[in-house]
Amino acid sequence: MARIRVQNLVKAWGDFRAVDDIDFETNDGEFVALLGPSGCGKSTTLRLIAGLDQATSGQIFIDDRDVTQVAAAKRNLALVFQSYALFPHLSVADNITFGLSVRGVPRAERERRLEKTASLLGVTALLGRKPSQLSGGQQQRVALGRALISEAPVCLLDEPLSNLDAKLRAEMRNEIRTLQQRLGITMVFVTHDQTEAMSMADRVILMKSGKVEQCGTPAELYENPASTFVAGFIGTPPMNLVAAAPKDGRLAVAAAASSDLVLGVRPEHIEFAGEGQEAVVAGSEYFGADTVVACRIGEQKLMVRVPGRPGLGTGAQVRLAWAPSNEHAFDARSGLRKSA
Amino acid sequence: MSMTGHRTMLYSALLLLPATVLLWVFTYQPIFTTILNSFYSTPRGRRPSVFVGLENYETMIADPIFWKAMTNNLIYALTTIPFSIALALAMALLVSANLRGKGLMRMAFFTPTVLPMVAVANIWLFFYAPDYGLIDKFLGLFGMGGNNILGSVETALPAVIAITVWKEAGFFMIFYLAGLQQISPTLIEASRLEGAGFWQTLWRVQIPLLMPTTLFISINAVIGAFRLVDHVVAMTKGGPDNATTLLLFYIYQNGFAFWDTAYAAALTVVLLAILAAIALFQFGYADKRVHYR
Numbered sequence: 001m002a003r004i005r006v007q008n009l010v011k012a013w014g015d016f017r018a019v020d021d022i023d024f025e026t027n028d029g030e031f032v033a034l035l036g037p038s039g040c041g042k043s044t045t046l047r048l049i050a051g052l053d054q055a056t057s058g059q060i061f062i063d064d065r066d067v068t069q070v071a072a073a074k075r076n077l078a079l080v081f082q083s084y085a086l087f088p089h090l091s092v093a094d095n096i097t098f099g100l101s102v103r104g105v106p107r108a109e110r111e112r113r114l115e116k117t118a119s120l121l122g123v124t125a126l127l128g129r130k131p132s133q134l135s136g137g138q139q140q141r142v143a144l145g146r147a148l149i150s151e152a153p154v155c156l157l158d159e160p161l162s163n164l165d166a167k168l169r170a171e172m173r174n175e176i177r178t179l180q181q182r183l184g185i186t187m188v189f190v191t192h193d194q195t196e197a198m199s200m201a202d203r204v205i206l207m208k209s210g211k212v213e214q215c216g217t218p219a220e221l222y223e224n225p226a227s228t229f230v231a232g233f234i235g236t237p238p239m240n241l242v243a244a245a246p247k248d249g250r251l252a253v254a255a256a257a258s259s260d261l262v263l264g265v266r267p268e269h270i271e272f273a274g275e276g277q278e279a280v281v282a283g284s285e286y287f288g289a290d291t292v293v294a295c296r297i298g299e300q301k302l303m304v305r306v307p308g309r310p311g312l313g314t315g316a317q318v319r320l321a322w323a324p325s326n327e328h329a330f331d332a333r334s335g336l337r338k339s340a
Numbered sequence: 341m342s343m344t345g346h347r348t349m350l351y352s353a354l355l356l357l358p359a360t361v362l363l364w365v366f367t368y369q370p371i372f373t374t375i376l377n378s379f380y381s382t383p384r385g386r387r388p389s390v391f392v393g394l395e396n397y398e399t400m401i402a403d404p405i406f407w408k409a410m411t412n413n414l415i416y417a418l419t420t421i422p423f424s425i426a427l428a429l430a431m432a433l434l435v436s437a438n439l440r441g442k443g444l445m446r447m448a449f450f451t452p453t454v455l456p457m458v459a460v461a462n463i464w465l466f467f468y469a470p471d472y473g474l475i476d477k478f479l480g481l482f483g484m485g486g487n488n489i490l491g492s493v494e495t496a497l498p499a500v501i502a503i504t505v506w507k508e509a510g511f512f513m514i515f516y517l518a519g520l521q522q523i524s525p526t527l528i529e530a531s532r533l534e535g536a537g538f539w540q541t542l543w544r545v546q547i548p549l550l551m552p553t554t555l556f557i558s559i560n561a562v563i564g565a566f567r568l569v570d571h572v573v574a575m576t577k578g579g580p581d582n583a584t585t586l587l588l589f590y591i592y593q594n595g596f597a598f599w600d601t602a603y604a605a606a607l608t609v610v611l612l613a614i615l616a617a618i619a620l621f622q623f624g625y626a627d628k629r630v631h632y633r
Contacts, residue, residue, distance in 0.1 A: 073533060
């Protein structure tokens with residue numbers, strides 16, 4: 001069991017700060033997602049925790065032990081690389097036991113743990129093969145095996161699913177989650193895919209330009225986004241963010257696209273109703289279970305997600321309504337949430 | 341066969357002709373002639389050459405200088421090849437690391453390769469010279485001067501070996517450098533993270549992944565060990581007392597200094613047989629073992 005604590009962590013290359021003064025803490029056995037668009041510093045943060053890069057300043061603690069200056073191999077953690085980094089000249093068995101053999105674990109012990117790990121991951125039949133003879137999903141399992149056999153209390157995963165096809169990705173998502181809960185280890189994984197983060201993680205750390213934008217449970221990020229960035233990043237399609245004007249103690253969509261107030265409302269929370277703001281249908285996308293209808297109010301565009309097929313053609317007149325509790329107000333200049 | 345079929349055949353034959361002619365004239369025909377000549381005696385004055393069967397080979401087996409040359413060449417190959425390969429790998433690791441001035445180092449390591457062997461031999465003649473030579477002067481500081489390095493039976497061959505290693509290592513380094521850059525840095529990171537230090541990473545990851553490069557280099561090194569004699573010609577002429585006579589130098593001596601062309605032909609056949617055996621081993625056996633993909 002282990003907790004990771006990151007304090008005032010900075011990684012700079014010249015004037016560019018890839019990781020800019022971030023703080024967060026994970027709990028024992030927690031599954032944490034580092035989420036963000038590419039170039040936001042999430043992978044760099046993971047590399048700093050792993051010890052593959054040296055922090056410019058700040059500290060990293062694992063179980064209250066300051067590991068900032070400790071070599072990667074001595075931090076008692078495992079890492080699954082995005083490219084898997086399997087040794088092409090070694091068999092699956094030798095790849096998995098590489099760390100044990102390097103650390104001089106006796107052969108009998110190695111074989112016992114190999115057997116256990118291989119059956120856990122379902123790669124027993126592949127032990128004699130070389131990495132080039134494996135499919136992407138199998139390579140992923142072997143990479144996981146190499147990380148898990150060390151029995152380190154912390155396991156870091158860098159974009160673990162990005163090299164897999166859609167079907168396999170959904171399967172592995174489940175499997176990694178199950179493994180993490182079964183083994184009770186702390187897992188931190190990097191992803192740019194918000195559905196991955198939302199569906200797998202206990203807690204999501206959303207990053208932007210080297211800073212932590214919001215840190216919380218998936219539900220917190222979805223229900224109470226701290227900024228327009230979070231609101232626009234989480235959800236498919238993301239939250240509608242439009243210029244707003246106060247009206248009767250609530251917010252209404254302003255006709256003009258500029259205002260110092262931003263209204264946020266999720267597409268799935270808007271409905272076509274008998275009364276509400278008037279809008280014109282500008283187009284729609286049909287997904288089977290639901291349809292996303294693009295509507296226009298003056299210069300502004302809103303997405304509306306409705307179940308089934310609403311049968312609205314372009315140019316149809318509709319009225320949009322949503323519950324007051326689904327209304328989010330943000331400051332237009334800072335992008336931050338306005339407390340009610 | 342149709343008209344167009346004949347045409348295609350004709351074109352292919354014509355296109356292959358230049359290469360075939362060159363190969364025949366400069367490679368195959370000389371090989372056949374050499375093998376043939378090795379069964380005849382050397383023509384001298386008014387005596388034409390006659391068929392003597394295996395007489396030249398019998399002479400060879402009884403010739404102590406031939407055995408001396410073989411032994412020398414074996415020692416020469418067994419020392420220059422591993423030393424130059426190890427040195428090349430060490431230099432490649434050094435200049436592939438992110439160090440200040442690595443460009444300068446790369447150039448310094450590669451320079452010996454660019455120099456002609458005869459020029460190199462002349463530079464080293466000064467290093468090895470007794471009394472005023474660089475090495476002897478240095479040893480003189482400790483009261484161990486007065487060595488004739490190239491003139492003593494014990495030190496002449498090692499001296500020649502040292503030059504070869506010095507010259508070849510820089511060339512091989514280039515291949516290792518290219519090989520090292522082919523290895524994904526995440527593999528090295530993965531190895532370090534798993535607890536392997538510098539030596540373990542080198543031994544368990546880098547060297548195995550460099551095996552195709554090592555095979556290529558070792559083929560070149562073996563060929564070099566039997567082919568490079570410029571420095572022997574320029575520095576020792578095989579002496580003292582045949583201490584630095586290598587097989588190819590002995591062939592040259594017999595063929596063009598003693599004009600015993602038949603004996604030189606027989607020696608050449610032996611050299612060709614050795615090189616062919618090594619090539620067969622390397623491509624047939626080693627090639628299958630080093631390619632891990």
